[in-house]
Amino acid sequence: MKKPTTFKAKLKIVEEFCKGCDYCIEFCPVDALKRSERPNLRGVCPPKLKDEGTCIACGLCERICPDLAICLER
Amino acid sequence: MVEKLTFTHPLSKYLRVDRLPHIWCEGCGNGIVLNCFIRALDELGANLDELVVVSGIGCIGRIAGYVNVDSFHTTHGRAIAIATGIKLANPRLKVVVISGDGDLFAIGGNHFIHAARRNVNLTVICVNNFNYGMTGGQLGPTTPLDSITTTSPYGNVESPFNLAHLAASSGAVYVARWTAFHIHELTKSIKASLKRRGFTFIEVISPCPELYGRYNKMGRGVDMMNWLKRVSEVRHGCDPAKAEVSSSKIVVGEFVSVDKPTYDQLIYQLMERVKGGSSVEGGG
Ligand SMILES: Cc1ncc(C[n+]2csc(CCOP(=O)(O)OP(=O)(O)O)c2C)c(N)n1
Ligand code: SF4
Ligand code: SF4
Ligand code: SF4
Ligand SMILES: [Mg+2]
Numbered sequence: 001m002k003k004p005t006t007f008k009a010k011l012k013i014v015e016e017f018c019k020g021c022d023y024c025i026e027f028c029p030v031d032a033l034k035r036s037e038r039p040n041l042r043g044v045c046p047p048k049l050k051d052e053g054t055c056i057a058c059g060l061c062e063r064i065c066p067d068l069a070i071c072l073e074r
Numbered sequence: 075m076v077e078k079l080t081f082t083h084p085l086s087k088y089l090r091v092d093r094l095p096h097i098w099c100e101g102c103g104n105g106i107v108l109n110c111f112i113r114a115l116d117e118l119g120a121n122l123d124e125l126v127v128v129s130g131i132g133c134i135g136r137i138a139g140y141v142n143v144d145s146f147h148t149t150h151g152r153a154i155a156i157a158t159g160i161k162l163a164n165p166r167l168k169v170v171v172i173s174g175d176g177d178l179f180a181i182g183g184n185h186f187i188h189a190a191r192r193n194v195n196l197t198v199i200c201v202n203n204f205n206y207g208m209t210g211g212q213l214g215p216t217t218p219l220d221s222i223t224t225t226s227p228y229g230n231v232e233s234p235f236n237l238a239h240l241a242a243s244s245g246a247v248y249v250a251r252w253t254a255f256h257i258h259e260l261t262k263s264i265k266a267s268l269k270r271r272g273f274t275f276i277e278v279i280s281p282c283p284e285l286y287g288r289y290n291k292m293g294r295g296v297d298m299m300n301w302l303k304r305v306s307e308v309r310h311g312c313d314p315a316k317a318e319v320s321s322s323k324i325v326v327g328e329f330v331s332v333d334k335p336t337y338d339q340l341i342y343q344l345m346e347r348v349k350g351g352s353s354v355e356g357g358g
Contacts (some may be wrong), residue, residue: 014081017094021101022296044100063113063257066105067095071083 009057009072013046017069020044024061024070030054033061088112090123090142097136101295103254103280104134107172107201110139110257114264123189125168128157133207133282137172154189157196158337161282165195165338168268175202175216178233183215190244190273192336195336198275199266199304202239203282211285218320238276242330247272249314249330253279256326263328272336279324342351 010035018040024047025033032054033047040046047070049055081091089112098104115122122143129138131150138145148156153173161169171178178186178200189196205223206212213223213230216237220229240250248267252260260278267274281287281298292298302324309317310327317325 014083017081019100023101023295023299026296026299054276060257063109063261064106065109065254066098066102068081068083068085068089068105068109071085073084 009074011049011055011057011061012071012073013048014069014071015040015046016042016068018042018044018046019067019069020046021066022047023064023066027064028061029058030056032056085112085116087272088115088139088274090144093140096140098133099282099284100219101281101283101298102133103203103278103282104137106254106257107134107199107260107278107280108137108140110261111137111172111199111264114261114268117261118265118268120168124166125170126157126160128153128160128169128171128173130173130182131208132174132177133203134172134174135177135208151177152185153177154182154185154194154196154198158185158189158194161195161339164340165342168197169195170197170199170268172199172201173310175200175204175237176206176214179215179237179240187240187244190241190246190275192337193245193272193334195271195338196273197264198241198273199264200275200277201280202237202277203286204234205279205282205286207282207285211282211289221286222297223286224289234319236314236317236319238275238317238329241277242273242314245273245333245334245347246275246330247332248274249277250275250328250329251277251279251317251324251326253306253321253324253326254281255299255302259308259326266328271339272334279319279326 035045036048081094089198125143127141127145129154138147153171157169157171202216212225216234217230238249238251250263284297287298304325306324308327314329
């Protein structure tokens with residue numbers, strides 16, 4: 001099956017709001033996220049996409065994030 | 075001085091953004107409940123001018139200060155009493171109580187059972203984290219047997235309430251239980267309960283990694299969420315008396331859905347009858 005390449009949503013990470021619980025990284029169904037290297041003001045490294053094409057814009061991370069730090073811009 | 079953080083989110087209109095980031099700990103399920111709640115409002119296209127959120131005291135009680143609707147952060151245990159007053163004074167309002175297991179079932183337990191018995195037209199969401207989070211992790215009426223808390227350092231010997239069973243047997247017209255892991259199902263249940271009339275109850279089993287999780291060596295929030303995922307079993311329509319909550323099994327689902335006349339309907343009908351025809355508005 002051909003992998004879809006374009007989605008109508010872009011992942012946005014509000015880095016300073018992330019408390020580093022890792023829920024988004026752990027439960028993303030396609031394992032699209034990892035921790036970034038640069039800590040925010042809390043000293044927590046927020047998530048980032050491993051590479052642009054992998055996110056399927058399913059919306060799980062934006063719903064499970066307790067800090068509303070990750071969302072899809074549709 | 076640290077600059078004020080700016081927050082831009084597609085659902086900002088449902089939040090008092092100037093109060094964010096919220097005070098809850100890393101991985102606390104309270105934030106997930108807030109997230110699901112505002113998504114439910116968004117998906118329903120809820121009229122924010124006719125919605126009131128009432129909370130009691132506790133970590134989750136802070137939610138009343140984060141939602142951008144008329145809200146009351148009330149005294150400990152009295153959220154349902156105050157919500158009942160709001161609903162009776164203005165039955166057009168949709169009144170939602172979001173509070174903790176300690177707030178609703180220890181100090182507030184009597185208000186809960188009697189509001190359910192009377193079928194007061196409220197949505198009640200209980201965030202059950204198995205302890206009193208705000209005051210330092212004491213045992214409460216939902217703490218599982220053998221759990222370690224600050225006030226049961228050798229293990230809890232008190233049997234916990236089954237909240238879903240208590241709600242159903244007290245008269246709730248809608249009873250559901252989910253965990254903080256069940257984001258889609260929880261959002262759906264919140265929508266269902268907002269659309270209904272009568273006393274509706276949703277229990278959310280929620281991780282408190284900072285206290286309950288730490289004392290019971292359950293790991294980080296992500297370990298607690300994986301535990302919730304692993305042990306949950308969806309059984310819609312299950313008899314709430316048999317819907318267990320234990321470390322090896324948590325039965326979740328929509329357990330009860332019935333229709334009954336609501337307290338405000340009956341009160342306003344009664345007022346109309348006694349006043350002899352002069353119209354009294356009510357029954358929202
Ligand atoms: C009348 C009164 N008694 C006791 C307290 C102390 N107190 C504050 S929050 C709380 C319990 C909170 O537990 P819960 O409702 O489960 O909320 P959580 O913090 O776990 O979210 C208690 C006992 C109080 N504030 N007021
Ligand atoms: S939207 Fe879905 S696929 Fe994309 S990063 Fe979030 S959880 Fe993963
Ligand atoms: S779920 Fe939210 S707070 Fe947790 S790591 Fe992801 S972005 Fe950060
Ligand atoms: S103490 Fe527990 S319930 Fe309170 S904010 Fe922290 S994790 Fe959440
Ligand atoms: Mg609690």
